[in-house]
Amino acid sequence: MDKVKVAVIGASGYTGADAIRLAARHPHIEIVALTANTHAGRPLAKVWPHFAGLKLPESASTLVKNEQVDFTGLDAVFVGLPHGAAQDVIKTLPARVKVIDISADFRLRNPATYEQWYGRPHEATDLLKQAVYGLTEHYREEIRSARLVACPGCYPTATLLALLPLVKRGVIVLDDLIIDAKSGVSGAGRGLKQNTLFCEAGEGLSPYAVGAHRHMPEIEQELARAAGRDASEVRVNFTPHLAPMSRGELITAHVKLADGATAADCEQALRAFYAGEPFIRFAPEGLLPATQHARGSNDCILAVREDRIPGRAIVIAAIDNLVKGSSGQAMQNFNLMFGFNETTALTQLPLFP
């Protein structure tokens, strides 16, 4: 079988790097181009020295500008660009090219919500209508036949994997949902910012963007949809924190139970929904999810605990933000879109310690 010809657009960020890492070992992918903006013209081995041993086709051994790529010969692109830049490129792609978008541009179904949170009008609303939300375990069938998949943000991935089955089962209510989230520093990207310097982020922990994080409307959109309500009716507390680690994301969701429902019902709903899923697992009995136990893998680790407050429960999810929270889930979607086994290139076990 011919290999699927793929480009990684936005190959100089951490998301792009992890897309390359997975794609390079996918038996049915040929990476034919890697693009970047400020890093265009530099060899891959200089931009990412950890890939210095990787042999790619000549066309992909140096990062190039998007406009230097002949997209007509491609089958698929992974897009790891900043929001805005992503839609600008995606709307110019030939229709035959399938798009796995890891950016934020096609996650919000309502262009008005997009404009509100991203500060610019959406300029590819036709594509937006076709986009499928790429939370694999919940949109698998739509993803199979999609041309454009909008992979969820890292926080929404962990949050929705933990909560959607509970909403669908009706065991929690949505009017008092508190999502306390903790992320490693790679979630902030490779751009130069003072707060992600080693000396600033190391040996310390702090909240950020409280009540103002762009992943919040995305979470609300999907929770509302699962509950059969309008997105404007759901308002969650989403409080992210920056933790001194490179990879890893943990969601501690403090949920209010529906009348009569218990923490055990929550766990049962999750176990039932995810039975047979290759990447969703539960922390071993007596243990709790830890991000280091998912590191480098596409795993999502779940647990449910009773709350000391009657009528409440605690739902916990741990992922690697760059894998299941980003490029790993993107690859999982790619596999579905092209008819490969869903776990292809994703069987790597967690790297611990």
Add this chain to the structure above:
Amino acid sequence: MDKVKVAVIGASGYTGADAIRLAARHPHIEIVALTANTHAGRPLAKVWPHFAGLKLPESASTLVKNEQVDFTGLDAVFVGLPHGAAQDVIKTLPARVKVIDISADFRLRNPATYEQWYGRPHEATDLLKQAVYGLTEHYREEIRSARLVACPGCYPTATLLALLPLVKRGVIVLDDLIIDAKSGVSGAGRGLKQNTLFCEAGEGLSPYAVGAHRHMPEIEQELARAAGRDASEVRVNFTPHLAPMSRGELITAHVKLADGATAADCEQALRAFYAGEPFIRFAPEGLLPATQHARGSNDCILAVREDRIPGRAIVIAAIDNLVKGSSGQAMQNFNLMFGFNETTALTQLPLFP
């Protein structure tokens, strides 16, 4: 003026070490003995190489067993022992010795609660009745005249500093209080445990002791007391997490507002209550508390934010768990008990980076 003669009981743990660090630079303290159990007989410089340059009196240059200390000549002791062991020693001390207990033994006013959470009956209930809860900013006058001060746990310190003024002002309610906490690894002590090895705790984050942490009843006790209710009536969610850093603790309290109260009311209540306090400060405008900005100091950094959920707010507190959360607050109490300026030996600025 004669110096106050002090012993640090339990000098081989992190709490003990920070008590030594502060006491050694206190102009009115003479450290005359350091005790330990398994480390007895070892020079201080071997147990704590970072103190190898510290000159102490001969009697304190080697750790000894408690029974080797003549407590009759002492004025005060800092007790950094595990629970249980602490009361066993404290009840044998001469009445003239003032006790600053950093252990858990005298924090819970109700012996039955103690037995329930610590798994053994309290065996010094007379002393327990005399003990003053050492949350300095809230029990200052009682501490001045106390003989035995029970310094709060690190989590209760941060939590109660953030919440007690809100309870006292009546701007939050207590039946839906969610305290999501994050601590550095030093909170788990210097004992050898697999989960605190560098390779296990590093580069990862996980919850632990969800719904079962011994600091929970302590928090409930004090919240109830401030609200004029019985401790059994207050049930909070307390969810601690282990973060990959040595020092630092952050509390993210998701609070339900009283009818008509706002986040601004919460902030105002905190600012009013803590006006003039030397160690309580607010994050600069637009910034949020970060544990690294309190590191090594006795500071507690506060902030309040509106919640996206109507009727809720988020209150955040950051401390160094070994200083304000432990030995620093102990020293603050010592200063009160002996009539020194409350900030003596505690003026060290945060060590950042």
Add this chain to the structure above:
Amino acid sequence: MDKVKVAVIGASGYTGADAIRLAARHPHIEIVALTANTHAGRPLAKVWPHFAGLKLPESASTLVKNEQVDFTGLDAVFVGLPHGAAQDVIKTLPARVKVIDISADFRLRNPATYEQWYGRPHEATDLLKQAVYGLTEHYREEIRSARLVACPGCYPTATLLALLPLVKRGVIVLDDLIIDAKSGVSGAGRGLKQNTLFCEAGEGLSPYAVGAHRHMPEIEQELARAAGRDASEVRVNFTPHLAPMSRGELITAHVKLADGATAADCEQALRAFYAGEPFIRFAPEGLLPATQHARGSNDCILAVREDRIPGRAIVIAAIDNLVKGSSGQAMQNFNLMFGFNETTALTQLPLFP
């Protein structure tokens, strides 16, 4: 083709865990038993929660004692035991079982040297005579036909990969060789020791075992052999340091050049020797080896630099101590011993960041 039936002996240490990680994804391996000592009887998912999602045969889903394993049905064992314990088990194995020993027991060819450094007589000297030193790139042919391969220590692996080609080419001399080494904490194992606690090893760096590390005689043995000299004639400086990271090892070798030789000659010797090697690569031009760029992979990254002191050069090597320095090289040897492609199960790219 039937799969090779394998046991991992000593499965509860970091070395054992990485052997499992690699073996579990090897297409021609069936893991049939995992053994441990104090952890015997515990499920793999409890001992190693990051493997909770891994499906192994029933017989390998719980760790067992060595004596519970029927070795007659096995084809190969990976041995990750402490020294001493390793030979005790290995000498009892049926002759048909090939042994990839990751312990120290069969690395030193001279039993007297072993006794001197490990403090006990060698009790399997017959096996010792048959053992092949498992530095793959230098003993490939011997390894192919070996029954017992003694995989080098992590430090010797990096050091010898950097230096052996220089000795063989005669461009350096051996009487003034300074090997300044830095290792992550996982090199010290999963045993409970105070100096590997997060709070002790974190945010700090220190030398240890200066002039007394057991990897030193191993390095001398192999350097001497390559130079055609007796091991007793070669004395190197080997100065290891503990660095605050989990994985990674860096060797900075300060070498004295042979008369007329240059740093460029050294680089040329390395490039010539390792031409075509799948796991040995050079840092991209202008860059230097960094352990984080080898993390999780079987790569060894090399570089040579001129020294400011005339007649000297600096040779640098970076590896992941648990992969190329331990279980990865063991798997590489396994592949050779069983006739598989040498890179099987080892193609995973470095995990960065």
Add this chain to the structure above:
Amino acid sequence: MDKVKVAVIGASGYTGADAIRLAARHPHIEIVALTANTHAGRPLAKVWPHFAGLKLPESASTLVKNEQVDFTGLDAVFVGLPHGAAQDVIKTLPARVKVIDISADFRLRNPATYEQWYGRPHEATDLLKQAVYGLTEHYREEIRSARLVACPGCYPTATLLALLPLVKRGVIVLDDLIIDAKSGVSGAGRGLKQNTLFCEAGEGLSPYAVGAHRHMPEIEQELARAAGRDASEVRVNFTPHLAPMSRGELITAHVKLADGATAADCEQALRAFYAGEPFIRFAPEGLLPATQHARGSNDCILAVREDRIPGRAIVIAAIDNLVKGSSGQAMQNFNLMFGFNETTALTQLPLFP
């Protein structure tokens, strides 16, 4: 006594911050101005949130441009600027202002050497002639009467403290000196660079600037001077590494002994030279220097070990690069210049863990 009026010039870098930290608690210092370039106009509490609780005079509560400061009323300045910028400011200062320069501009006595290594001619050569090299323990008397003190770089500080007494005593030779150095990330400053991002520097170790670091000529200059030789005659190997920690620096010097000298002679020379020094200490017997045991303090921890290579020894020094390696030593020099007790404001014990 009137306080000494001080400005910190270059207050937005890590060096400047630690100068503020120490000066703010100096009983005889009044900080009257803080200057910065890009951060001018911003309140101190925003530039350094860990100082948000610090009360400074109004004039120092906001960072200003150098030209906004009236230097005629000042007694002293600490200069934490980049090289080049430092001399530009220093040469404009009134003669009455004493200068403690933490920059690199006045460390190299030979302007030609300065130009060679810093890429621009020295433009304050008159001042250069007056400058005293601020390695306190070796230039104490000159510092007392100096107007301009050029504080050594962090690497030279640790290196020279370890080696100068050996050179002066004649127990080592200078033609084969290998200095393998390891530094925390704060040594690279607060500027935005990709290699000091948390995700790039974390969990990894690498050499950098091998054979090309600007601290090398400074080390050679002082070693040569102590040996009574010309700087051009001394060529050392200086190989720095970046380690994943914020603070801390370790020097492992591999020295060649003079004929007949031993490692014990080296240790004896160090102990004799530093007898009574308040900040120089030896690692406790059997232990080795560790950077974490100096953290936050002005201590330098030394040790000597025999080398396995005959005629060689290993000398080790650990410091906090921002304290003894920078602002702490600067404060020590300030105290000498103004006649205060040398340890004033520097008695803080190491912060461990």
